[in-house]
Each structure stands twice: as structure tokens, then as C-alpha cells.
Amino acid sequence: MIIEDEPPPRRRSPWGVIALVLLTGLAMMRNGSNVDEGPPQPTAAAAVKVTADQLPAEPPRAQPGLELLEHSSVQRVRIPSISVDAPVMTVGLDAEGWIDAPPAQDANLAGWYLNGISPGQQGSAVIVGHVDNAQGPAVFYGLGSVRKGHRIEVERYDGRTAVFEVYGVEVFSKESFPGARVYGDTGHAELRVITCGGGYSKAKGYDGNVVVFARMVAAR
Numbered sequence: 001m002i003i004e005d006e007p008p009p010r011r012r013s014p015w016g017v018i019a020l021v022l023l024t025g026l027a028m029m030r031n032g033s034n035v036d037e038g039p040p041q042p043t044a045a046a047a048v049k050v051t052a053d054q055l056p057a058e059p060p061r062a063q064p065g066l067e068l069l070e071h072s073s074v075q076r077v078r079i080p081s082i083s084v085d086a087p088v089m090t091v092g093l094d095a096e097g098w099i100d101a102p103p104a105q106d107a108n109l110a111g112w113y114l115n116g117i118s119p120g121q122q123g124s125a126v127i128v129g130h131v132d133n134a135q136g137p138a139v140f141y142g143l144g145s146v147r148k149g150h151r152i153e154v155e156r157y158d159g160r161t162a163v164f165e166v167y168g169v170e171v172f173s174k175e176s177f178p179g180a181r182v183y184g185d186t187g188h189a190e191l192r193v194i195t196c197g198g199g200y201s202k203a204k205g206y207d208g209n210v211v212v213f214a215r216m217v218a219a220r
Helices: 015-023 179-183
Strands: 074-079 084-091 109-114 123-129 151-155 159-171 189-201 205-219
Touching: 074 123, 084 123, 123 179, 151 189, 179 189
Parallel strands: 084 109, 123 189
Antiparallel strands: 074 084, 074 151, 109 123, 151 159, 159 205, 189 205
16 A cells, blocks of 8 residues: 655665675684684874864875776785685676675675775775674784775776775774765765774674775775
8 A cells, every 4th residue: 555645765875885784794703723813903193193174184195197097897806915806796786776795605705785885996895894793703803903004005907906005994984874974975086995893792793894995005
């Protein structure tokens, strides 16, 4: 039965959609002796510093003449400082209209939302991955130990590789996740790499998300 006076359903904002998968789909239960102490967490020195307009106070310097890239799907992500070299799958929406996480059983796999910003385009591209699964550490287990100045390489299906320099790493609580700050368009080609982090309990899983802030400095 249709009720004519019923208001139309509200559209979910992209920030909320992305945040939900990070707070649920990536919150796997730790298991195994190698992860009893939990994954590394960002230090205060790694926190991104922003000015009043929320842009980095000291952004990385790009190569002279660096141009933005066109839209392309993502093939691999490499973070040499933490020995990450992983394939990236495109993820869509689940049955409830939320962005899916990559399959948990594949520990070395990251996900990029097919309808999001491509790494290298203007805006904040987002790559997500599990911190661990039932068998132990997963692709972004070491993400909290990334530091300012470290490089992230994203290989795209058009044959181009976007190179990003990290300028901040933070852990945010689920209850106060700053979507606008994390996903907002800074006017540059940026990347956010996100996994679960913060405190952990068997009842609720992880209580926050580790977020790496990076800006494109080169392309090849």
C-alpha cells in the first residue's frame, strides 16, 4: 500500500556510505598469537596539521608541471614502508545500498569504490582494506605505522601510476568520524587509505579507523 503523504526516503550521503563500511565491514575479530597486541597505531607526531580552511599547513610539493589524471579503475596499491603490495578490486553496493568491503578471506586485497574519485583526479580518492581477519593480519595491518613523507603508489588500469606523499596519519573514533575532513575536496589530487584501528573488544570490534592522508606528487 502506498501512502501518498509519506516523505520520500532521504539519500545517504557518500561520506556516510563510506564510513559505514569502514565501521562494520572492516571491523574483523583479531585472532592468532601474532596479533594479540593489536595493529600499530598512529603517533601524535603523525597527525595531519591543518589551517583554518582545513588544508594541510605544509602540503607535499608536486613535480613541476604535474597534471591531474583522467578517471580510471585501480589495479594495485603499494606502500613500500610497510611492505604492502596488493591488488585492488572495485567494490560496489551491497543489498542494502551500502558500499561493500573486499572479501575478508583474502588477506592481501584492498578495495576502491567504483563510483568514487580515481587516484590522480582532483578530489579525495579512497582505498579501504581489512586490518585483520580470523586468520591474522591483513593487508593494512601496519597502516598505523606509516609516517609523513612516506610514499604510496597506485597503479591504474590505464597504465598510469599515481604517486602520493603522506602528510598525516590519524585514528578517529567511530562516534565522531569527521567525514567532511576526510573525504572533502581540497582542490588537489589526494588519497585516503583507511582501515580499522583504535581500541578493540571482542564484543564490539575496533572502535575507530586509521586514516592516512596523502597528496599526489608525481605520475608516471
